[in-house]
Amino acid sequence: MLSPEDLSAFAISLRLAAVTTMILLLLASPLAWWLSQTRSRFRSIIEALVALPLVLPPTVLGFYLLLGLSPTGPFAGALETLGIDRLAFSFQGLVLGSVIYSLPFVVQPLQNSFYALGKRPLEVAATLGAGPLHRFIHVVLPLSKLGYLTAAVLGFAHTLGEFGVVLMIGGNIPGETHVVSIAIYDHVEALEYSQAHWLSAALLALSFIVLLVVYSTNKHFTLVRS
Amino acid sequence: MIDVDVQLDRGSFRLQADFEVPGKGVTGIFGASGSGKTTLLRAVAGLEEGARGQISVNDSVWLSRDADIPVHRRKVAYVFQEASLFPHLNVEGNLLFGRTRVNELVHQFDLEEVISLLGLKDLLHRDPESLSGGEKQRVAIGRALLSKPSLLLMDEPLSGLDHGSRKSLMLFLEKTIQSLEIPVLYVSHSSDEIARLAANLVLMKDGLVSAYGAIAEVLVQVDSPFATSEEAFTVLECRVGEGEDLHISHIHSRGGETLRISKVRHGVGMPVRLRIQARDVSLCLTRPLHSSILNILPATVRALSRQVENGHRTVKLDIAGDNVLARVSEYSCQQLTICPGLELFAQIKSAALVT
Numbered sequence: 249m250l251s252p253e254d255l256s257a258f259a260i261s262l263r264l265a266a267v268t269t270m271i272l273l274l275l276a277s278p279l280a281w282w283l284s285q286t287r288s289r290f291r292s293i294i295e296a297l298v299a300l301p302l303v304l305p306p307t308v309l310g311f312y313l314l315l316g317l318s319p320t321g322p323f324a325g326a327l328e329t330l331g332i333d334r335l336a337f338s339f340q341g342l343v344l345g346s347v348i349y350s351l352p353f354v355v356q357p358l359q360n361s362f363y364a365l366g367k368r369p370l371e372v373a374a375t376l377g378a379g380p381l382h383r384f385i386h387v388v389l390p391l392s393k394l395g396y397l398t399a400a401v402l403g404f405a406h407t408l409g410e411f412g413v414v415l416m417i418g419g420n421i422p423g424e425t426h427v428v429s430i431a432i433y434d435h436v437e438a439l440e441y442s443q444a445h446w447l448s449a450a451l452l453a454l455s456f457i458v459l460l461v462v463y464s465t466n467k468h469f470t471l472v473r474s
Numbered sequence: 475m476i477d478v479d480v481q482l483d484r485g486s487f488r489l490q491a492d493f494e495v496p497g498k499g500v501t502g503i504f505g506a507s508g509s510g511k512t513t514l515l516r517a518v519a520g521l522e523e524g525a526r527g528q529i530s531v532n533d534s535v536w537l538s539r540d541a542d543i544p545v546h547r548r549k550v551a552y553v554f555q556e557a558s559l560f561p562h563l564n565v566e567g568n569l570l571f572g573r574t575r576v577n578e579l580v581h582q583f584d585l586e587e588v589i590s591l592l593g594l595k596d597l598l599h600r601d602p603e604s605l606s607g608g609e610k611q612r613v614a615i616g617r618a619l620l621s622k623p624s625l626l627l628m629d630e631p632l633s634g635l636d637h638g639s640r641k642s643l644m645l646f647l648e649k650t651i652q653s654l655e656i657p658v659l660y661v662s663h664s665s666d667e668i669a670r671l672a673a674n675l676v677l678m679k680d681g682l683v684s685a686y687g688a689i690a691e692v693l694v695q696v697d698s699p700f701a702t703s704e705e706a707f708t709v710l711e712c713r714v715g716e717g718e719d720l721h722i723s724h725i726h727s728r729g730g731e732t733l734r735i736s737k738v739r740h741g742v743g744m745p746v747r748l749r750i751q752a753r754d755v756s757l758c759l760t761r762p763l764h765s766s767i768l769n770i771l772p773a774t775v776r777a778l779s780r781q782v783e784n785g786h787r788t789v790k791l792d793i794a795g796d797n798v799l800a801r802v803s804e805y806s807c808q809q810l811t812i813c814p815g816l817e818l819f820a821q822i823k824s825a826a827l828v829t
Binding site for chain 1 (some may be wrong): 519520521544546550557560561563571
């Protein structure tokens with residue numbers, strides 16, 4: 249069965265995924281909206297940067313984060329004034345890493361869903377007197393429900409399964425940064441296959457149930473969008 | 475007064491529209507497809523980026539050299555060709571969407587009025603996707619009216635509908651939009667819709683306004699691209715007379731001429747409007763006897779189009795004070811030596827009652 253340590257790893261993973269997903273949805277909404285509407289020539293640069301984590305080995309991202317976040321790193325001063333004494337080897341550090349790592353998985357579905365809206369609903373809303381914020385809240389958000397669901401599921405799942413970045417910047421501290429994907433790896437290393445089984449099966453079941461609920465409540469849901 | 479003078483460049487297409495129409499009543503914007511009608515309407519609404527020039531509607535300036543009021547502050551409502559209802563809201567939600575612009579107190583009263591006017595009572599809790607095309611468009615019109623615009627723009631609101639819904643929505647439009655307090659710009663390429671609804675007309679061709687003004691005056695400018703086209707028509711304001719024939723009603727023009735058309739249900743003395751297609755009018759130097767054509771009226775030639783289009787000229791006739799266009803082949807013009815001042819007879823093959 250799951251040991252207290254495994255349970256704590258599970259809890260940390262879920263918390264990390266939940267916090268990361270929430271931050272990402274807030275952050276990605278304006279970013280994806282801007283990307284879907286702008287004709288700025290900086291768009292391609294921003295799109296490339298957002299997509300980087302898709303192609304970059306997680307260890308590379310983790311390595312640079314480790315350098316950047318260390319107490320002697322370039323951002324140490326800025327972080328200190330914010331009252332954050334250290335990010336590497338802390339839960340906050342993991343959140344930061346996860347946010348960057350999972351960014352494209354949240355931005356892209358949102359951006360696609362904003363594109364798919366087309367101009368018409370917004371034009372109609374504008375001619376009925378709705379300003380930009382009103383249009384976003386009362387037209388864009390409700391019409392992009394499926395996009396948000398996709399973004400949230402992908403962001404959550406991707407953060408849950410994250411390994412390389414966590415390995416580099418997490419430090420595997422029990423109760424703080426010891427997440428479930430690393431716990432499984434540790435068990436396998438120690439030849440504790442039965443415990444690795446329990447954790448893996450729990451993750452498998454959880455993922456399946458989440459997808460089942462999402463698919464059965466949303467007729468047109470799809471994780472893969474062109 | 476609606477005063478528009480806008481320019482807009484879209485690649486190879488250039489809109490350059492300059493016109494002035496009264497700030498009340500329906501103004502038809504008429505022209506072939508691709509003539510820039512929709513672009514003009516969108517520019518007036520503020521939906522076209524890069525429109526330059528000036529637009530003012532009853533003293534509020536929407537566009538000028540130093541102001542470009544954004545769409546949502548223009549107090550404009552737009553009925554698109556496709557109803558474009560919000561799919562996430564039911565009919566009631568759609569109707570109420572524009573309320574942000576409206577005083578709540580005024581609102582309740584208006585809501586009930588619009589609902590009964592448009593027959594939406596039974597649809598209020600339905601989703602847009604369950605509505606027929608005609609129902610959707612009715613909701614879209616109601617939604618536009620409820621946002622209390624100071625200008626209503628309609629872009630071919632009937633063209634996406636089947637014949638039946640088009641007919642019934644037309645009846646509704648005739649009832650309502652002509653009596654609105656606010657001006658309406660109504661884009662259409664259907665001469666029937668224009669003849670029924672519009673009091674004023676803006677004619678568009680290749681991105682340019684070729685003529686504008688009161689409909690009866692604009693239609694009879696013989697050299698306008700419209701008058702020389704096959705679609706040319708004129709409208710006559712008439713009254714229903716006392717007809718005694720079984721299948722025929724007598725209609726009196728303002729100048730006292732009598733036209734006979736298929737029996738109408740309108741009461742005696744009711745004002746009606748007749749639409750006469752220029753191609754349905756032919757000319758004779760003497761009054762033809764024994765003709766099956768019901769309406770043969772004495773007329774005087776007022777003008778001839780200078781251009782010959784597809785072998786035809788447009789002839790402007792004066793029939794007891796009313797102007798009517800006839801589309802006559804150049805050959806016949808020469809045979810009959812048609813020239814201004816000539817007195818002859820106009821045979822009107824058909825005249826459609828439009829109101």
